[in-house]
Amino acid sequence: MxxxxxxxxxxxxxxxxxxxxxxxxxxxxNVTVRDIYEPLLCCRINDPSLHVKDTLLHRQFDTAGVIDLGKKVIGYINTAELKGGIVEQYYREIKIEQVISDSTPLASLLNVLKESELLFVNHGAKIVGIITKADLNKxxxxxxxxxxxxxxxxxxxxxxxxxxxxxxxxxxxxxxxxxxxxxxxxxxxxxxxxxxxxxxxxxxxxxxxxxxxxxxxxxxxxxxxxxxxxxxxxxxxxxxxxxxxxxxxxxxxxxxxxxxxxxxxxxxxxxxxxxxxxxxxxxxxxxxxxxxx
Structure with a gap:
């Protein structure tokens, strides 16, 4: 038949x-997180927070990474929380449970995202991207x-x-x-x-x-x-x-x-x-x- x-x-x-x-x-x-994550847009820890907020709103980004003077990703900020001062006043550290490898299989991603609204993607020891539930529409x-x-x-x-x-x-x-x-x-x-x-x-x-x-x-x-x-x-x-x-x-x-x-x-x-x-x-x-x- x-x-x-x-x-x-x-x-x-x-x-x-x-x-x-x-x-x-x-x-x-063959298909992993690497195929659907977005590169992480970052600001410097000493940047003026309102300037950063304007940039993020213009790009319609809710979150951005934060880098130190050595250009290492040390945390992240939420656009809605930014007010006066500098970024250092608002950034949050990235916890280990918020990080996922870029080699994570797509078949495993759904359950990982069940516990978090967003995840940061690492390649080796370096944070390189971000992934949210919206990326599952790709x-x-x-x-x-x-x-x-x-x-x-x-x-x-x-x-x-x-x-x-x-x-x-x-x-x-x-x-x-x-x-x-x-x-x-x-x-x-x-x-x-x-x-x-x-x-x-x-x-x-x-x-x-x-x-x-x-x-x-x-x-x-x-x-x-x-x-x-x-x-x-x-x-x-x-x-x-x-x-x-x-x-x-x-x-x-x-x-x-x-x-x-x-x-x-x-x-x-x-x-x-x-x-x-x-x-x-x-x-x-x-x-x-x-x-x-």
Whole structure:
């Protein structure tokens, strides 16, 4: 089947690009904080604070680094706190927990930012940049999150096929939603897209189907309400990215955003292993995910 080629029955190996661990490895090995941080604009410790404040306001910066006479970064200032006098009166020391390496993997950054509004980036022993939650709207982060959520939906599809054999899910959704999926299927097949009717369901429809599956809920230890909230939140993040919103983190509180992605991460790891084990053991339910080598 062309729509989900998961594993070769001859070699016994998964196809490249279908493992969640492979997606994470791409970003762990190749995409790091170095790719999204901003260089740290600095002022001198003896600069007039109001002059510095005017400069920062003009550039719309909330924070700047502070360097000593030897040009070493020794702290930072917040623009809103600057009044009369010199910068030395207002600067704060940078604490160790506020510093992150420029080699930190993108996949690890979300949880680190959960505890801080901003972080200072070091290269070796030198502070070179700053990173905030706003930097998570940059393309590398969007690609990573969208990749996670695309794989998430692929896995949901696989479990619907498993728990609703022979497309018996057709009777579990409203006629209106089924007709809508059939319309989408018709349009896409005209473009020679290789897909199934299930691929044309909205994520909300898939959520409802899995919420009705006792096997799925027991398999992954979901209650009906928890599963519905979880998939709905994941869909909200995906839609923000897919519709090219300016901010993908404005759709829900930050802690909720990170929690949802952590749960997607955990679900994908477990689902990945379950599907691979079943396919290797020749489970009939997963024959559709195999292809010849």
């Amino acid at each position: 062309g729509y989900q080629l998961w594993m070769s029955p001859i070699s016994g190996y998964r196809r490249n690009g279908t493992r969640f661990s492979a997606l994470k490895k791409i970003f762990i090995d 393309p590398p982060v969007r690609v990573y999150v969208f990749g996670m959520l695309s794989l998430f939906e692929m896995h949901l599809n696989s479990w619907i096929r498993h728990d609703y054999p022979d497309n018996c899910w057709h009777d579990k959704i409203s006629e209106q939603r089924l007709v809508k999926a059939q319309e989408i299927y018709g349009h896409r097949t005209l473009s020679n897209q290789d897909l199934t009717l299930l691929d044309c369901l909205q994520l909300a429809d898939k959520r409802d189907l899995l919420a009705k599956s006792q096997e799925f809920k027991e398999r992954f230890k979901f209650s009906k309400q928890d599963l519905e909230r979880f998939i709905k939140s994941a869909e909200k993040i995906r839609n923000e990215i897919a519709h090219s919103q300016d901010s993908i983190i404005a759709c829900m509180p930050w802690n909720n955003f990170v929690e949802v992605l952590n749960r997607v991460d955990k679900f994908l790891s477990e689902s990945d292993q379950r599907i691979e084990d079943a396919a290797k053991n020749g489970a009939h339910d997963f024959v559709e995910y195999l292809t010849t080598a």
